[in-house]
Amino acid sequence: MADLGLQDKVVIVTGAAAGIGEATARTFAEEGAKLVLADINLAVVEKLAAELGNDALALQVDVADADACQRMIDATMDRFGQVDVIFNNAGIAGNRARTGKQTLEDWRQVIDIDLNGVFYGTRAALEPMKAAQSGVIINTASVDGLMGMASIPHYTAAKHGVVGLSKATALEYAKDGIRCVAVCPGFIETDMTKTTLGPDEYAALTAMMPMGRGAAPQEVADAVVWLASNKASYVTGCPMVVDGALTA
Numbered sequence: 001m002a003d004l005g006l007q008d009k010v011v012i013v014t015g016a017a018a019g020i021g022e023a024t025a026r027t028f029a030e031e032g033a034k035l036v037l038a039d040i041n042l043a044v045v046e047k048l049a050a051e052l053g054n055d056a057l058a059l060q061v062d063v064a065d066a067d068a069c070q071r072m073i074d075a076t077m078d079r080f081g082q083v084d085v086i087f088n089n090a091g092i093a094g095n096r097a098r099t100g101k102q103t104l105e106d107w108r109q110v111i112d113i114d115l116n117g118v119f120y121g122t123r124a125a126l127e128p129m130k131a132a133q134s135g136v137i138i139n140t141a142s143v144d145g146l147m148g149m150a151s152i153p154h155y156t157a158a159k160h161g162v163v164g165l166s167k168a169t170a171l172e173y174a175k176d177g178i179r180c181v182a183v184c185p186g187f188i189e190t191d192m193t194k195t196t197l198g199p200d201e202y203a204a205l206t207a208m209m210p211m212g213r214g215a216a217p218q219e220v221a222d223a224v225v226w227l228a229s230n231k232a233s234y235v236t237g238c239p240m241v242v243d244g245a246l247t248a
C-alpha cells in the first residue's frame with residue numbers, strides 16, 4: 001500500500017481475536033500502528049499482541065458492558081496517551097428465528113453486543129478524540145444494515161442501528177476533525193458464517209454471490225485500514241459497502 005500515514009497511530013480493534021477484526025489488526029500493524037486488541041477472548045488477543053509487537057496491548061473487553069468499554073479507552077490513554085482510531089467490530093450473529101418466535105433473551109443479547117457495544121465504544125472514544133480534535137471511528141455494520149434479512153431480525157435491527165448511529169456521529173463531529181463510517185461487509189468467510197450456517201447453506205450462499213465466492217476477511221481489512229488513513233480524509237458519514245456487488 002502507499003504510505004497511509006498510520007505509522008504510530010493508536011488504533012483500537014474490538015473483536016480482534018478472529019475473523020475481520022484479526023485481519024484488520026494485522027493490517028494496521030503492517031502499517032506501523034500501535035494496536036489495542038480488545039476481545040472477550042483474552043488468551044487469543046494476548047498471543048496476537050505478543051506476535052505483533054510495537055507495544056501492542058491486549059485487553060479482555062465485553063463490548064456489551066459500557067464500563068468495560070470506558071476502561072478500554074482509559075487503558076489506551078494510560079498506555080499510549082491518545083486514541084486515533086477505534087474499529088468497533090465485535091459482533092455475533094445470534095440465534096436464528098422469525099420475529100414472532102424471537103426470544104427476548106436472544107433479542108437483547110444481539111442488540112447489547114452488536115448495537116449497544118458500538119455505541120459504548122464510540123461514546124467513550126469521543127472524549128479523547130474531541131480533546132485532540134482528531135480521530136476516526138469505524139463501525140462494523142453489515143449489508144443487513146442496509147436491507148432486510150429474514151430470520152435474524154435482532155441482527156438486522158442492530159446493524160441498521162449501527163449505520164444510523166455512524167451517520168449521526170459523523171454529522172455531529174465533522175467540525176471536530178472526527179470522521180465516522182459504518183462498514184457494511186457482505187458474505188465474509190469467517191468463523192461467524194462457518195459456525196452459524198450449515199454446510200449446504202454455506203455452499204448455496206457462496207454460489208449466490210455475484211462474484212461466485214465470499215470475501216476473505218483481508219478484503220474487509222484493507223477497506224477499513226484505507227478508511228482510517230489520511231487517504232480517506234473526506235470520507236465520513238456514508239456507509240462503505242464491501243459486498244462484491246451483493247446489494248448492487
Ligand code: NAI
Nearest residue numbers: 015017018019020040062063090091142185188190191192
Ligand atoms: P468472528 O466470529 O470471526 O469474530 C468475532 C470476534 O468478536 C471474535 O473474536 C469474538 O470473540 C469477538 N466477540 C464476540 N462477542 C464479543 C463481545 N461481547 N465483546 C468483545 N468481543 C466479542 O466474526 P466476524 O465475521 O469477523 O465478524 C466481525 C464483525 O463483522 C461482526 O460485527 C459481524 O456482525 C460483522 N459482519 C460479518 C459478516 C460475515 O459474513 N462474517 C458480514 C457482515 C458483517
